[in-house]
Amino acid sequence: MQQKKQRVAKKACDLVSQCIEKHAQVVGFELGGSYAKGTWLPEKADIDIFVKFNKKTSEKDFRNIGTKIGFQSLKKHKPYTRHAEHPFVEAVIDGTRVNIVPCYDVSRGEWQSATDRSIYHTKFMLQKLSNSLKGEVRILKKFFLHIDVYGAEIAKEGFSGYVSEVLISYFGSFEKTIKKISELKKGQVIGKSTKKFDSPVVIIDPVDNNRNLGTAISMDNLGKFVLASRAFLKKPSKKFFKKPISKRIMKNNDKIVVVQFR
Known part of the structure; x- marks a missing residue:
């Protein structure tokens, strides 16, 4: 390949x-x-x-x-x-x-x-990324793919490949990233910003601190990421990388309507 x-x-x-x-x-x-x-x-x-x-x-x-x-x-x-x-x-x-x-x-x-x-x-x-961290990025991308939130196109409003890299560069590993996301607070800023942004999560572009990468991410997809992160931390499994899990999470939590940010 x-x-x-x-x-x-x-x-x-x-x-x-x-x-x-x-x-x-x-x-x-x-x-x-x-x-x-x-x-x-x-x-x-x-x-x-x-x-x-x-x-x-x-x-x-x-x-x-x-x-x-x-x-x-x-x-x-x-x-x-x-x-x-x-x-x-x-x-x-x-x-x-x-x-x-x-x-x-x-x-x-x-x-x-x-x-x-x-x-x-x-x-x-x-x-910024060592070979080890590049591997962590690929793990996070696989996670995004299988919860159906990968891609920053307008039709998807998800997490781009670059956002995956940024999150790993900020937090240092896949597990540290999902731990932080599982505890996410609404409007939380990830990175160093020079101004205020209005979005459910603020992810600062490390090459331009006036740019919020979180603007492209829908509340729906952010919620899926938070739920999937909590589910993985509760019971880690290779299944999270082998098949879509978003439907399974919602099936097991059918009373959930809104993700509660901590």
């Missing part, structure tokens, strides 16, 4: 490298996401390539050229557009999703687009 991902990553990077030479606005590219950090799961192992634009590039060129590079790079693999704050291009190469994402080449804190932080996220986690 590791060798296959390496081959796909190299192939995608080579394709991007050939395309960006035609565009003076582009200053380079970097691998990002869970693959670059070494925290990926086999079933969720996307390859994210961030194409870096000169910070003086207009938003119009940023969007248009970024999309053009994505389609040119992945043209042999049936590329399609995905939408976030800015569009990016995705395709599947040998069974692996590859994302070509534009970002600005800016100094930390001088963000011009939502994706500008991503390269700094990768650098931070590569410095």
Whole structure:
């Protein structure tokens, strides 16, 4: 699996490298996401390539050229557009999703687009996470997957891969993380913040303390995480990582309507 991902990553990077030479606005590219950090799961192992634009590039060129590079790079693999704050291009190469994402080449804190932080996220986690902690991140991600709260898309409103990494970097292990979450208080701040946020839980982005990662997490999914954490601590089991547990928890607690924060 590791060798296959390496081959796909190299192939995608080579394709991007050939395309960006035609565009003076582009200053380079970097691998990002869970693959670059070494925290990926086999079933969720996307390859994210961030194409870096000169910070003086207009938003119009940023969007248009970024999309053009994505389609040119992945043209042999049936590329399609995905939408976030800015569009990016995705395709599947040998069974692996590859994302070509534009970002600005800016100094930390001088963000011009939502994706500008991503390269700094990768650098931070590569410095912060030992091989052991990367393993703890993967355990937490599996836990999230099987209680059906993994993913920060609007349709899911769950816990992203980056949030998984942040929680482990703050607390130090999977067990310490779920212990803290099991005792969570409403509006509790995880990390160091420079301002107040209004969300059920506040998780500060370690590369930008003005950003609350908890904003994307629904009360429903936070509640599932709290319940599952308490259930695991009460009776640890490998079952929590092998099959969905959210329905089982609710079946055993059918009188629960609202999660009580401690």
